[in-house]
Amino acid sequence: MKLYLLAASTLATRSSSALPFRGRPPKTEENGERRNQAVEQFLASETPEASAVLQQRVHQDAMEIFDFLVDTRRTLHRHPELMYQEEETSKAIQTILREFDIEFTTGWAVNTNPDVHPGPGGYGVVADIGTGKEPCILLRADMDALPIMEQTNVDFRSQYPNKMHACGHDGHTTMLLGAARILKGMENSLNGTVRLVFQPAEEGGAGAKRMREEGVLTQQPKPALAMGMHVWPTLPSGVVAARPGPLLAACERFEITLQGVGGHAAMPHLVTDPIVTGASIIMNLQTIVSRNTSPLEAGVCSITKFEAGSAFNIIPDSAIIWGTIRALSTETLLELRDRVQHIVQSTATTYGCNATIKYSPDYYPPTVNDPALFESFSKEVGALVSEEGRLRETEPTMGAEDFSFFAESIPSTFYLLGQGSGQVPPTNYGLHHPQFALDESVLTRGVELHVNWAVRALKKLAENDETSRQIRTAEL
Structure with a gap:
């Protein structure tokens, strides 16, 4: 200094x-x-x-x-x-x-x-x-x-x-x-x-x-x-x-990258679609607060950005999802993060995609x-x-x-x-x-x-x- x-x-x-x-x-x-x-x-x-x-x-x-x-x-x-x-x-x-x-x-x-x-x-x-x-x-x-x-x-x-x-x-x-x-x-x-x-x-x-x-x-x-x-x-x-x-929540953010196999939009049976996979992940994540968090605990899981594709007739190879989780205790926040990890990986596997998740270097207590x-x-x-x-x-x-x-x-x-x-x-x-x-x-x-x-x-x-x-x- x-x-x-x-x-x-x-x-x-x-x-x-x-x-x-x-x-x-x-x-x-x-x-x-x-x-x-x-x-x-x-x-x-x-x-x-x-x-x-x-x-x-x-x-x-x-x-x-x-x-x-x-x-x-x-x-x-x-x-x-x-x-x-x-x-x-x-x-x-x-x-x-x-x-x-x-x-x-x-x-x-x-x-x-x-x-x-x-x-x-x-x-x-x-x-x-x-x-x-x-x-x-x-x-x-x-x-x-x-x-x-x-x-x-x-x-x-x-x-x-x-x-x-x-x-x-x-x-x-x-x-x-x-x-x-x-x-x-x-x-x-x-x-x-x-x-x-x-x-x-x-x-x-x-x-x-x-x-x-x-x-x-x-x-x-x-x-x-x-x-x-x-x-x-x-x-x-x-x-x-x-x-x-x-008074204010604990906070973590995440970035999910989905890797599939792209191709022609007219032939979806020949691709592994990361958009459909991402849509399912987004919907499944919404069960975390309602089904994995006590009703007496506050929690938030919000998806804020979903990015994929470049043309109407091309199914892309990859998709990226951004979001945040919040809770009023560090313990609950880490539980939410564990559920995000599990849901993303299991859903991606179900649809045949690979998923990687990056978190912030420093979650806030x-x-x-x-x-x-x-x-x-x-x-x-x-x-x-x-x-x-x-x-x-x-x-x-x-x-x-x-x-x-x-x-x-x-x-x-x-x-x-x-x-x-x-x-x-x-x-x-x-x-x-x-x-x-x-x-x-x-x-x-x-x-x-x-x-x-x-x-x-x-x-x-x-x-x-x-x-x-x-x-x-x-x-x-």
């Missing part, structure tokens, strides 16, 4: 990022005394009044940088980059962190599967704010875009063909940068370290797993808790939702909100920030998130942040839709969610450490 140690004289040195940022937030020193007083009062007190003062202070700070948030998000939106290719996005993040006088390391999330995912990777950025000692907590934002041609009419739409921020990652990155600005301003009052993780390659590339393997969870100071979030178009703007336990952490303070933080004044407890969704690799290792909380109420342009188009649009009014709420969770998480860890110390002293 490359380490950047920043001094005042280095702030004038810009990154070589080609992304043009028009606006900058106010200096972090402004209102610093009042901000630090709010943090110190909260850390020293259990009263609702102290919590309210802190939230009000964080809200005011977030509103002060709204223009910066909008400008940053729109700049990122104009310049989307696909997984393991986020070079300019990474440089832009580094530029802003330098201006905030925040130390960071780069070179995270190197692509270990270049034959599957084009691009070298290594564009992840990690920054620590605070004491540099434990307790330590982790905040994460993803940063990659999707291979989609944008169909919105906004003046900041994607400048790159077939590349689009259609999943809100430009917003996620912007929110964490805003949180970095505020947390840096209260750094002298923090009772631990906040680790900011700007993560590449969420969209199928398992960037979080790469960063975990590279030591982002074990590097000192070692994070004890983690938090992430995702904008959610099916929730009203500003509403915060979550649940204890599984489910994203699980630690129940004790959720009840301890994550639920309270969600309510504090939510437009409704309460956290909306939601049902699990079969979407998947590679934040799950962090949540698999340390107690974590993942929130859904509603953004579906915007009117111009409409912001209720689904994730991965070519007309997906972010309601920029929720950018400040995302900042507030990060900052409030971080301060309270550090406080909770410090309290637990003190309790453990007292218990050890009493035992002596």
Whole structure:
């Protein structure tokens, strides 16, 4: 990893990022005394009044940088980059962190599967704010875009063909940068370290797993808790939702190649037809959830692409089928995968074809909100920030998130942040839709969610450490 140690004289040195940022937030020193007083009062007190003062202070700070948030998000939106290719996005993040006088390391999330995912990777950025000692907590934002041609009419739409921020990652990155600005301003009052993780390659590339393997969870100071979030178009703007336990599904994808014997469409008795074989496989796979999965377990098996042939009068030699399976536990996911393997092979054999199946290099585990952490303070933080004044407890969704690799290792909380109420342009188009649009009014709420969770998480860890110390002293 490359380490950047920043001094005042280095702030004038810009990154070589080609992304043009028009606006900058106010200096972090402004209102610093009042901000630090709010943090110190909260850390020293259990009263609702102290919590309210802190939230009000964080809200005011977030509103002060709204223009910066909008400008940053729109700049990122104009310049989307696909997984393991986020070079300019990474440089832009580094530029802003330098201006905030925040130390960071780069070179995270190197692509270990270049034959599957084009691009070298290594564009992840990690920054620590605070004491540099434990307790330590982790905040994460993803940063990659999707291979989609944008169909919105906004003046900041994607400048790159077939590349689009259609999943809100430009917003996620912007929110964490805003949180970095505020947390840096209260750094002298923090009772631990906040680790900011700007993560590449969420969209199928398992960037979080790469960063975990590279030591982002074990590097000192070692994070004890983690938090992430995702904008959610099916929730009203500003509403915060979550649940204890599984929130997002485990996910695996597969590619089936069928090899038969082609020939003339008028003489099907002389061929081994991979299209008929594939059609049977697709129908047989639909029995997995209904007949091989408990009715009390959630599961999905979806076929998303079936490709074969080139002319109306030719039966092809081969066919390719793509699909995905989902479940709310890793155990169920692996059971589904075993059934896919068995059904594909047995059906292909019945029709006389050969079948090979390729799976993703990294299936995603489910994203699980630690129940004790959720009840301890994550639920309270969600309510504090939510437009409704309460956290909306939601049902699990079969979407998947590679934040799950962090949540698999340390107690974590993942929130859904509603953004579906915007009117111009409409912001209720689904994730991965070519007309997906972010309601920029929720950018400040995302900042507030990060900052409030971080301060309270550090406080909770410090309290637990003190309790453990007292218990050890009493035992002596």
